Amino acid sequence: MNRPPSADSAGVLSVTQLSVTYPVRRGWLRRPADLLALKDVSFELRAGETLGIVGESGCGKSTLARAILQLVAPSAGSVSWLGQPVNPESREQLRALRAGMQIVFQDPLASLDPRMAVLDIVAEPLREHRRELSAEQRAQLVAAMLSRVGLSPEVMRRFPHEFSGGQCQRIGIARALVLEPRLLVCDEPVSALDVSVQAQIVNLLRRLQREMGLSMLFISHNLAVVRHLSQRVLVLYLGRVMELAPRDALFEAPRHPYTRALLDAIPLPDPVRAREREVNPVRGEVPSPIDPPGGCVFHTRCNWAQARCVSEEPLFEPVTDAHRVACWRWQEIAAARAEAE
Secondary structure, three states: OOOOOOOOOEEEEEEEEEEEEEEEEEEEOOOOEEEEEEEEEEEEOOOEEEEEEEOOOOOOOHHHHHHHHOOOOOOOOOOOOOOEOOOOOOHHHHHHHHHEEEEOOOOOOOOOOOOOOOOHHHHEEEEEEEEOOOHHHHHHHHHHHHHHOOOOOOHOOOOHHOOHHHHHHHHHHHHHHHOOOOOEEOOOOOOOOHHHHHHHHHHHHHHHHHOOOOEEEEEEOOOHHHHHHHOEEEEEEEEEEEEEHHHHHHHOOOOOOHHHHHHHOOOOOOOHHHHHOOOOOOOOOOOOOOOOOOOOOOOOHOOOOHHHHOOOOOEEEEOOOOOOOOOOOOHHHHHHHHHHH
């Protein structure tokens, strides 16, 4: 297990009440409407920490990552990087920001330009952000970074179609880290890979994090990977934060019904334990983000929903200093679980 950052670790990233709205058209008349992809998301990331971000497809995980990096424009809220508010209108600040905050994408092959050799792919950030370097110096840095991600420098003249999916993802990681950023955003970096290759990439990321002092945002559907890699976990549903907690607290004692349902969906390799486990599956389908439910957005699928959940949006309440949950009935749920155990 990763060692959690110390309590006095400095925060490198602060996200406050971040919201993202996309204009869309709906119905056969194509009337304009707003799709609220994120609503009032707030958290801080400490130096050297990995924050796992989980939730179903369409819950806003990738939108959150792109809004932090200013790849999509937030409609409200703010992002602070190393104590300085990010100004999306300042091209100079965004240029410096992107040198220190890099991203690894989900599809390892699609994220690489098929017309470019590995040398040019990995060196592209250096050409943009370190223009004082000569071609020879860039090649040396690329060779060194390829070695760090487990690839031979001899592959620099080859093209992406000549590599496996896992090798392409290593190239993508090398491109993201060649500038030695402080923050690495991993957007489903192992979901397109075979299970054995997933383990290799996750272990590579852990090693590089230790060596380079990285902070990471790790987005994944695979909760087992999130538990292995993260110190804290943020749970999103329809663009809202349902729960934010230290890893062990969330996996061992989840307070939100949605978090519990996600954990219940993790397959158990032991068939006897799998049959004995009490499972509370999520019912129904995810509502449309164009017309989300009122009150708690999860109430249409929640076994614990009551009248208050339909009419009032829950507060993001503290369970402990480090554990917060957005549920009106979390204390009753915790008591019921303790009695059952």
